[in-house]
Amino acid sequence: MPGTGIRTVAELAGVSIGTVSKILNPGSSANIRVSAETREKVLAAADRLGYRPSYGAKLLRGESTRTIGFAVTLPGDHTDTYLSNYTFRLLNGIGREASRHHYQVLLIQGEDYRYYMDVKRIDALVLIGFPLDSNPLTDQMRGLFEHFNARNYPYVVINNQLPGVTAAGIGVDNRSGMRQVAELIRRKGYESAGFVGELTPNPQRHHIERVRCLREFLAGSGCTFDDARILNGCGNGVPEVPRVGRYSHADGQAGLRYLLDNKLLPRCIVCGNDDIATGLLKAARAQKLRIPEELAVIGFDDNENAEYLEPALTTIRQPLEEFGRLAVSHLLDKINDPARTIQMTIEPELIERSTT
Incomplete structure (x- = not known):
């Protein structure tokens, strides 16, 4: 009418x-x-x-949209449209907490989310961390956070490890996680350990940090953890595995085959995440390796499938749903009190199951 x-x-x-x-x-x-x-x-x-x-009229009046953006890629990046289990778990936590406060969530992939904030299309923004060891978009990311910080926008980055960049963040304590893994390896008396991460020229900083911490905590334990058994990246005979999103079961399969072919199989393999561990376990079954009698396997994340694998996967539980909840809680606090900021590191938990 x-x-x-x-x-x-x-x-x-x-x-x-x-x-x-x-x-x-x-x-x-x-x-x-x-x-x-x-x-x-x-x-x-x-x-x-x-x-x-009229939604447009609300925007013109500068009113709250009661919308929180969730960015899973960098602006202009339309290649990584695969939403992993990791992303869905974060989204579950974000969505539940947003809904509890009568907010909606807008999924943003490949778009320039600076624009979304500048025109108040969203009230706040959650970003997944940018994990690559060498990211060609580092300067763009630095400019993005400087833009947000100068305007005091409500935003938070989950698992951000970008050196030299100040950003509101919530992340996992990799050092604590690897200390718990090393303690388990020592307790079990495993004489050798290896690591399988992403077999790509540009692996995650998270995985590099986990290798470094595990090496530190295993030093002097009697458990060897030598470079030949650390597969994190590719080259020098280690195959490159094409990416499906950021995570790939194929990394674990290819990693186990490489270790077996080169007679480098350790007593225990620590994996960069549960997807890699799942692929590795499948390859181990195909080789009729007895788990954990001949090979122990440890993952990272504790996704919902970990306890239902056969055998059930020992892993480090990263509370991703809680990360999402905390991110939204901080954003709502920031909206009401612009002086607030957050730098939080959460300790993960070892979940010991049948693969060790």
């Missing part, structure tokens, strides 16, 4: 303009103070009049 507005809806429903505003703004926590009967009257009136709130 031409000229229909919120006042017309209120008159037809017999309620105040404020009541209509509360009901037609699904993000408003004030909705809970409106009776179901009143809500039905307002929705029926709006439907009869064909009235819909």
Whole structure:
């Protein structure tokens, strides 16, 4: 109906303009103070009049969109559209906490999310960390965070390890995780250990840090952890495995084959994540290796499939859903108090199962 507005809806429903505003703004926590009967009257009136709130008008007025962006790639990067189990777990935590506060989540892939913040298309932003050891977009990332920091935007990066860049962040304590792994290896008395990460020219900084910490904690233990058994990257005979997103079961399969072919199989293999460990276990079964009697395997993340593998996977539990919840909680605090910031490192937990 031409000229229909919120006042017309209120008159037809017999309620105040404020009541209509509360009901037609699904993000408003004030909705809970409106009776179901009143809500039905307002929705029926709006439907009869064909009235819909103008989202564009809200943006022009600078009002809250009650939307949190979740960016899974860098601006301009349309290649990594694969949403891994890791990403879904973060999204589960983000989504639940956002919904609890009557916010929605907008998934952003490959778009320039600086624009989303600048025009207030979203109120806040969660970004997945940029894990590559050598990232050609480092300067772009530095500029992005400087842009956000200068404007005091509400944002947080999960598992960000970018050197020289100040960014609000929540991440896992890799050092603590590898200390727990080393303690397990010592307790079990394994005489040798290896590591299988991503077999790519540009592996994750997380995996590089885990190798460094594991080497430190195994020093003097009687367990050898030599370079020949550390497969993190490719070259010098180590095959390159094409990426499917950031994570690949094929890394584990190719890694085990390489170690067997070169007679380098250690007593225990630590994997960069559970996907790699899953691929490695499949290859081990094909080779009829007894787990854990001949080969012990340890993962990282504790995804929902880890305990259902046969045998069940020993792994380091990274509380990704909690990361997502904490990220949203911080963003809402930041919206209300712009002076807030966050730099949080969370200690993971060893979950010992049947592969060790």
